[in-house]
Amino acid sequence: MSKSLCKFRRTEIVGQIQQIQSMVEAPKYVCKSCARVANRASFLCKPMEMDLKAQSSETVSDVQKKALKAQKKRNKKLKKLLKEQKKLLKKQDKLVEKIERSKYSLSSKVH
Numbered sequence: 001m002s003k004s005l006c007k008f009r010r011t012e013i014v015g016q017i018q019q020i021q022s023m024v025e026a027p028k029y030v031c032k033s034c035a036r037v038a039n040r041a042s043f044l045c046k047p048m049e050m051d052l053k054a055q056s057s058e059t060v061s062d063v064q065k066k067a068l069k070a071q072k073k074r075n076k077k078l079k080k081l082l083k084e085q086k087k088l089l090k091k092q093d094k095l096v097e098k099i100e101r102s103k104y105s106l107s108s109k110v111h
């Protein structure tokens with residue numbers, strides 16, 4: 001059916017991207033010669049079964065906790081950014097008002 005992932009030419013990849021995606025989805029094998037991954041040994045030139053247990057020494061809840069923490073941090077940052085943005089907007093409003101006023105006074109001077 002399909003040739004191994006390792007044999008794809010750079011120029012072929014875009015055209016075969018759908019197939020490639022299905023080949024690398026939930027990978028179980030890693031290629032010993034070029035470090036590609038695939039869910040079937042036949043997709044690789046030197047396949048080796050991945051040791052998935054060694055890969056994730058952390059428990060799921062640990063990972064989730066970390067993700068939550070990171071998200072909270074991001075939210076804080078976002079809130080800060082929003083505050084700063086509001087401040088800047090206020091400043092901008094004031095500036096615009098000033099400019100409008102000076103324009104008005106200028107034009108009134110001309111007339």
Ligand SMILES: [Zn+2]
Pocket residue numbers: 006031032033034035036044045046
């Ligand atoms: Zn390979």
